[in-house]
Amino acid sequence: MKLPITRYYGSKRRLLDKIWDALMAYQINFDSMLDLFGGTGIVSYYMAQKGKSIIYNDILSFNCEIAKALLCSPRGNFTEAxxxxxxxxxxxxxxxxxxxxxxxxxxxxxxxxxxxxxxxxxxxxxxxxxxxxxxxxxxxxxxxxxxxxxxxxxxxxxxxxxxxxxxxxxxxxxxxxxxxxxxxxxxxxxxxFELLPKVEITNTSALNCYRHADLVYIDTPYFPKKDSSGITxxxxxxxxxxxxxxxxxxxxxxxxxxxxxxxxxxxLEFEKRNNYIYELDKLIHRHRDSIIALSYTTEGYPSIQELEEVIHRYKQTTHICFLGKHGFALNKNNAERQEVLIIGI
Ligand SMILES: C[S@@+](CC[C@H](N)C(=O)[O-])C[C@H]1O[C@@H](n2cnc3c(N)ncnc32)[C@H](O)[C@@H]1O
Structure with missing residues (x-):
């Protein structure tokens, strides 16, 4: 699928086919998706292209505006003039x-x-x-x-x-x-889009978002393994x-x-490592009746095992899907970093 370039920290643009393939490999059926930490909107965009109805959310209103432009504004409406x-x-x-x-x-x-x-x-x-x-x-x-x-x-x-x-x-x-x-x-x-897909945009913190969908995609800010500067x-x-x-x-x-x-x-919700597990638990509990898909990385805190454990508290079956290495080429510390999708059914 052809996709616009995103210039955003943590964008999943390069992983979309892999995320989709992982969901398909486990025969995950869904008609609607809640993209709780929507960022550039590229995950919502991809899923809308696949015919899913979408609720996009992000805490930053400028991101919501970018998503609105891509998903809710018809082609040809905004001209060079x-x-x-x-x-x-x-x-x-x-x-x-x-x-x-x-x-x-x-x-x-x-x-x-x-x-x-x-x-x-x-x-x-x-x-x-x-x-x-x-x-x-x-x-x-x-x-x-x-x-x-x-x-x-x-x-x-x-x-x-x-x-x-x-x-x-x-x-x-x-x-x-x-x-x-x-x-x-x-x-x-x-x-x-020429014909607009079914998309709703909300601009709130994830724990304040009470919307529901068949699949809830969770792509929170991520923390490096070792404590660091804490840039949000x-x-x-x-x-x-x-x-x-x-x-x-x-x-x-x-x-x-x-x-x-x-x-x-x-x-600072989901931006402080000490609160992360507590906040994630609250979020998964809220969405325990939906399929959960959580993106994270092997080189982050908490570990993939800890994250799976939180999801397992509320979901019977979990799958850990390794999506390959996507470390920044010049950063040796990241050379072993693998992107992961944890699915909870
Ligand atoms: C890893 S990025 C998501 C990237 C997105 N999946 C993409 O491909 O563009 C995390 C996003 O979460 C948003 N965010 C941070 N804290 C949040 C919160 N408490 N609730 C909702 N969104 C939050 C940030 O603004 C950021 O856009």
């Missing part, structure tokens, strides 16, 4: 300069800060059905311009100090918003979550942090 019109100031509109004023040389160049300010405010004037696509194009452009596609470090200098003009990353980072908006609008129009999804993507709440940004900037983290949408 729509995208390009977002880049211009419209006379008669008053613009704030929140990014330019507060994030000078933190994540983007001054010109780019100004563009982000303009685009976010123009999106508010778009028709409702186009907004998610517009945010998709903006967020993908913002991610592709960042070293490692992340926001937990102030490291614009990695980009600006890089001298080899033809080095792959440099070329990617320096593409203009205009070119990127054209590229991502094309991408959206290639991947959006909010730390990694706070800037995009901030853009969803543009006018509020100045009131929520943590000026004690070098990267000026925006404290909107912060929540």
């Amino acid at each position: 729509d995208a390009l019109s977002l880049l211009q100031r419209v006379s008669g509109r008053e613009y704030q300069n929140i990014i330019a004023n507060n994030f000078h040389n933190v994540y983007y160049t001054p010109d780019e800060d100004e563009t982000i300010d303009i685009v976010v405010q123009n999106i508010q004037y778009l028709e409702e059905e186009k907004k998610a696509s517009a945010f998709y194009v903006l967020f993908q452009s913002c991610m592709i311009k960042r070293p490692f596609n992340l926001f937990h470090r102030k490291n614009l200098n990695l980009r600006t100090n890089f001298v080899k003009a033809n080095f792959g990353n440099k070329v990617t980072w320096e593409q203009s918003f205009k070119d990127l908006f054209i590229k991502f609008t094309k991408e959206l129009n290639e991947f959006q 999804y909010h730390n990694r993507y706070h800037f995009l979550e901030g853009l969803m709440n543009y006018g509020e940004i100045p009131n929520f900037i943590d000026r004690g942090k070098v990267n000026l983290e925006i404290n909107i949408g912060k929540n």
